[in-house]
Structures are given as C-alpha cells and as structure tokens.
Amino acid sequence: MPMPRWVMLFAVALLVRALTFGNPILHVDEEFYFATAQAIAHGAIPYVDVWDRKPVGLFLLYVPAAALGLPLGIWAYQALALASVTATATLIARLADRAGWAKGALPAAIAYLLWLNLLEGEGGQTPVFYNLLMVSAASLLAPRPDDAAQARRRFVQGCAALALVGLALQIKYTVVFEGLFFGLWWMWREWRLGQRWWRVALLAVPLAALAALPTLAALAWFWAHGHGDAFVYANFASIGARGGDPITHELGNLALMLLILSPLIAMAILAARCPSTEATRWPLRRWLFGWAIVAGLGVLVFRGYFDHYALPLLVPLCVCAAGFFAQHYRAIRVRAPLLIVVLLASQVVLLVKRHERGTPAQFAAITRSIGHGPGCLYVFSGSPMLYPMADRCMLTRYRFPRHIGQARERGAIGADQQSELERILALRPAVVVLGARYRGERAELRALFERYVAAHYRQRADLPLGGSRIAVYALR
Template sequence: MTDIAASSFRSSVTRVPRWVLLFGVALLVRALTFGNPILHVDEEFYYATAHAIVHGAIPYVDVWDRKPVGLFLLYVPAAALGLPLGIWAYQAMALASVTATATLIARLADRAGWAKGALPAAIAYLLWLNLLEGEGGQTPVFYNLLMVGAASLLAPRPDDAAHPTRRLAHGCAALALVGLALQIKYTVVFEGAFFGLWWMAREWRLGRSWWGVVLLATPLAVLAAVPTVAVWAWFGAHGLGDAFLYANFESIGARGSDPIPRELGNLALMLLIGSPLGAMAILAARLPAHDDTQALRRWLVGWAIVAALGILVFRGYFDHYGLPLLVPFCVCAAGFFAEHYRATQVRVPLLIVVLLASQIVLLVKRHERGTPADLAAVTRAVGHGPGCLYVFSGSPMLYPLADRCTVTRYRFPRHIGQAKERGAIGVDQQAELERIMAQSPEIVVLGPVYSGERADLRALFERYVAARYRQRSDLPLGRGRIAVYALR
C-alpha cells in the first residue's frame, strides 16, 4: 500500500504544471520576507528613489545614484501604491520574477537533455537566492529573468542551419532583452557581449561572409543600445546629459575600492556559497552528450564561464554580486541531477539542507537588520510633521516612511559618509555635509558606525548635532541602534 500511495503521489505531482510547483517553492522559501521593508539597504534605497520619482524627483538631479534609471522605474509602480502596500507589491514582483526565471532554467535544462534534473535545478535556483541576498528585490532578481529569456532565444538548436529567419528574429529579440537588462544593471554587459559575439560566430560558421555577419548583427547591437541611448537622449533633451553621463559612467571609475583583504574575504564567501553548484556544473560538463545536445551543453558552459569572469572584473564581491551566476550554474547543475551516478543519493538531501540553511539565513538577517516593528518605532520618533529630514547613517527607507522634505539629493547615506565614495559623487563629501548642516534640517538620524565610514565626517556631524539638536530617541534596529535628533 505504501508503494501504491507513493506512486499515486508522484503521479499527481507530475500532472501539476511545473511553474505552479516552482511558484509554491518560491512562496515557501521567501515567506519570511513578505512585508518587511528592510530586507537590504540597496532595495530600501531603490524603493525610496522610486517614491521620490513618483513625487516629481528627477534621477541623478534631485536624487543621486549611479544605477541605471530603468531600475528605479521598475520600482515606480510599487512606490506609487504607497506604504505599506508598495512593499508587498515590489516583493510580489520579485516573487513572480524568480518563479519565471526558475521555469526558464528548467526549460533550458530540458533542451539540453537533462529533463530529469530540470526541476531540482530550478528549485536550487530558488533556494540559493536566499543565500546570496536575493530574497527580496535585488537587481539580479529582475534582470536574471531578462538574461535567461535572452539565453533561451539564442541557445543553439539542432535545426538552426535550416532556419536563418528564425536565427535573426531570435537574435534581435534576445539582444533587445539584454538592452532592457542593461537599464537595470550595467554589469550584464559581459554576458550580453557573449550572446552577441556567439551569434555572429554561429552565422559565420553557417556560411555567411564576415561582411554579411556584420550587416546582420547591426540591428542586434542597435536593439541592445536603444534603451540606454533613449534614456541618455531624454536627459540630453532636458539639458541634463552631463548629469546622466557622470552618474552612470564617469562616477563608476572614480569610486575607490575596499581594502584587498576585505575583497578577498567577500570573494571567498561567495565562492563557498556557490561551490556546490559550481562543482555540479563542472561534473555535468564532463558527462558524455549526444550529437543533438552537445552544442547546447557547451554553450551553457561557456555562458557560465563568461558570467563568472564578469563578476571577477567588477570586484567588490558582495554576496549579491554572485546572483547572476546562479542562472547558468543551475542550468548546468541540472546535468548532474539528471545523469551523474551520485545524483539520486545527493539530490534530495542537498536541497533539504539548502532549504533549511536558506531559512536560517533569513532569520539571522532579520535579527541583525531589524524587524518592521523596529523600523516603525524609529519612524514614529522621526515623525511626519513639518520640517526636513536628513539621515546621516541608517535606513534610506525612513525618507518615504516619514515623507518629510529632504535637504540633499544624496539620500543613500553612504554616498556622503563612505571613504571609497570620496571624489566619486560629483561633489566634495565634506562640502556637501556642511551645506546640509547649514540648512538646519528639523530631524536628523544617526546610525551605528560601519566599516569604511569616514571617521572625520562622523565626528564633524556629531559636533554639529551636539551644538544644535536635542536627542528625541535612541532605538534598536536589529543589532544596532538608531538615534533620532530634533532641532532645538
């Protein structure tokens, strides 16, 4: 009876659409995050910037960052709903995005002849996101979907030689998706270049002349560039072209780097977290392939290698920098799950361990970064009354939560306070801080000291606060404390 029941259960599961199963897994592994506005400081700022745009702010002019404007526009629909509904909305968007990405990962695995490993590989993607800061709305959570969509269009098919029109149409659509991804994060340029150059190489191998290849590749390059050029043109037409160019490109090269030991430590942690997927991808690459799947499998390995090299070039190596690797690595890991002789012994225990680890990581982060209740208490201390707010250090989410006027376009606190941003934000950090202080904002917020902070600027700000402000509260936010001061 037990065997019959188990067989019946498996049969029932196989009849459920795969995307439904993946949606259920995504819902389960991300449930602890829903409604929490302080999952990660990056997405707090993305939401805060989108909130400012909804209220008329112009990116790079009224609120400054070096991310592409497409990222902030992605958050605008959620921010337009207000709080707290907007938090649920962007997290629902992220949930839909990761479910769709996992579904396309499974489909690529099917095409590579790894159907038996497709579902475990797609589930692995959903689980590993939580280990690399992808539990919320980090940029790769959204652009990974665009890139795996592009990969699905471009990846070789056995009958490619017989369908030149399809190759061109798929190439154009894929590079258009890359263009959209570039407006979420410019780091996809390496994978995009791989996609475009591979498409050109395939056309040449199939008998086209180099001139013919270049001619056909022109619309692909144009489509990849159109979103960024269109944004640049809009800013240029409004006399803001220099602001766009500096924020998006020049400031990136001007920014300093973290100390080498810290970077190496970050890289080691990223490698450690991704090592099981990397090992499975390597083992899958060594498995024999049939003639009709060999080209695709090699292409997937090449994509994984290029994605890894792109991460190494950009340095920094924060956990979430590893998120783009998950897509090609998980597709390749499907080969291990499907064909390696150890797969049946490893598959379920590995996924269960990673599931438990992913939930422990979320609980630890909630303890360290704070709860919605913690942030609500700080927001009440800041208040919603008249007068402007300045957050020297702390959560950027306080800006939309308090909805007070602001005194600086640098609403990501570390742009002013972090040493590696010296000379990279378009103004002198100390001069900007002094300008802010001269405006005497009604409320100022001071969070705990962080690694890489300029101690001289903190000391300057603390002297200013001691002379002109009274402390309104000193409240916990996770493991740190947030001090709120009101003008005397």
C-alpha cells in the same frame, strides 16, 4: 493531470521567501531603490534631484510599486520579485529540458530559488529582475539542432535576445559581459553556418542597435531636458571615480562567495564530464557551460565581491547543475538531502538577517520617533527607507547615506562630501538620524556631524534596530 511545473516552482518560491513579505528593511540597496522610485513618482528627476549611479530603468521598475505608497508598495515590489524568480526558475527548467537534462530540470530550478536566499536575493535586488531578462534572451539565442536551415529565425530571435539584453542593461550595466557573449556567439554561429564575414557584420548592426537602444533612449531624454551631463557622469564617469575596498576585504568576500557557490560549481563541472550519446545536445550544453564561464569572469572583473554580485551566476550554474541531477550516478542519493539542507540553511539565513538588521516593528518605532512633520529630515547614517516612511522634506539629492559618509565615495558623487554635509547642516534639518559606525566610514565626517548635533539638537530617541541602535535628534 500533473501539476504544471511553474505552479510547483511558485509554491517553492512562496515558501522560501515567506519570511520576507512586508518587511521594508530586507537590504539597504532595495530600500534605496524604493525610496528613489517614490521620489521619482512625486516628480524628482533621477541624477538631478535624487542621485545614484544605477541605470534609470531600475528605478522605473520600482516606480509603480512606490507610487502605491506604504505599506502596500513594499508588498507590491516583493510580489513582482516573487513573480520574477518563479518565471526565471521556469525558464531554467526549460533550458535544462532542451539540453537533454529533463530529469534534473525541476531540482535545478528549485536550487535557483533556494540559493537566492543565500546571496541576498530574497527580496528585490537587481539580478532578481534582470536574471529573468537574461535567461529569456538565452532561451531565444541558445543553439537548436535545426539552426542551419532557419536563417530568418536565427536573425529574428537574435534581435529579440539582444533587445532583452538592452533592457537588462538599464537595470544593471554589469550584464554587459554576458551580452557581449550572446552577441559575439551569434556572429560566430552565422559565420560557421556559411555567411560571409561582411554579411555577418551587416546583420549584427541591428542586434547591437537593439542592445544599445534603451540606454541611448534614456540618454536622449536627459539630454533633451538639459541633464545630459548629469546622466553621463552618474552612469559612467562616477563608476570609475569610485574607490575600492582594501584587497583583504575583497578577497574575504570572494572566498565567501565561492564557498556559497561551490556546490553548484562542483555540479556544473561534474555535468560537463558526464558522458552522453546524444550528439545533438552537445552544442547547447557547450554553450551553457560557456555562458557560465563568461558570467563568472564578469563577476571577477567588477570586483567588490559582495554576496549579491554572485546572483547572475546562479542562472547558468543551475542550468548546468541540471546535468548533474539528471546524469551523474550519485545524483539520486545526493539530490534530496542537498536541497533539504539548502532549504533549511536559506531559512536560517533569513532569520539571522532579521535578527541582525532589525524587525519591521523596530523600524516602525524609529519612524514614529521621527514623526511626519513639519520640517525636513536628514539621515547621516541608517536606512534610506526612513525617507519615504517619515514622508518629510529632504535637503539633499544624496539620499543613500553612504554617498556622503563613505570613504570610497570621495570624489565620485559629483560633489565634495564634506561641503555637502556642511551645506545640509546649515539648512538646519528639523530631525536628523545617526546610525552605527560601519566599515569604510569617514571618521572625520562623523565627528563633524556629531559636534554639530551636540551643539544644536536634543536627542529624541535611541532605539534598537537588530544588532545596532539608531539615534534620532530634533532641532532645539
């Protein structure tokens, strides 16, 4: 009996992510998600007691793992991420089967697992989770040969697909472009199949409502508890208020992103040019290529172009790449060498990041130097994971250090950065942490912090963390 495909994909995912398991400092974003979720598990109210502009659904996703404490919670969220990427890869393979690319389904699904590591997806970045929701929605919504005769199925699956999009929106709002593509395409298909325009519009109302429902439910909860303004500002207004990086930095990030994605893009283009005699497969294939294009436009619109912004593109690109693996005349010679090279590169990338960002042992040493109390902790720059690791009280709702220290956040966090820093220091935290300078940091705020520390604190430790050092100071 052949091994089930999902088992093979789970084994590959386990292999390529093994170096990450148990590491609490894979990426600063998920460190903050965990820290925020732990605060919520202990009663903190998002946007009020702990601030960020991410949807609340993301933090609720992390809450069960964070509630387990440390170190078990780290293993728990990484296990959830492992299950998520395995399921996503399995659905990528099934979509490839439906498109008539069965021979390329398994290598395309494996490619997804490998490319994650090249784009900061080795842990619990947001697309690791919402990609599963979006590929599930795509599997429900994508065209089938018998759609014309299945009006009820089209409606029910459309509702289910847009409900999944709604859940994905509560993990990251950037899925809105793919969600619009799904919804507008559903409406277009209904019209092409003979529905009158007014009936299409009427039928689309419950789909749109289902997509909006999770966000509206979150807003209603915060409004009912007197925090509606905080929710609206954090989730929407603050996004537009945030500044951007210099255009040269953004273009450099975009060039690197395109370089990493270039093999998948090339395979998708070649797949689109492969001839096919299976006319019934082309509607689905065109739909998949369209999805990839819309996902790419969504990445371009949101700018920034950090590596992990490209993670949503991996799903449609890998499905389309299955067409290359299945049909292109060079695929047999290229397939195995390409996947082996990317596998090796993915492991090299993980080792380099571990060297640059630090090891769990180094991080544990910093945590020991901070100690567990009494007295509060303030991290001016460094890992937000220090808050749950040290388990000390906190004096600010801005637990992501760059919200206070980064220039692009000036005027976008609902408080004046310098005033908030001065307020924190006036409360005399027992321990403060100062990490290395970073690009985009407000130099005048660092200077203010360093002057205050020199006057009122003594250095307790200066320890390495990967390629930088972390200084810990205790109140005199």
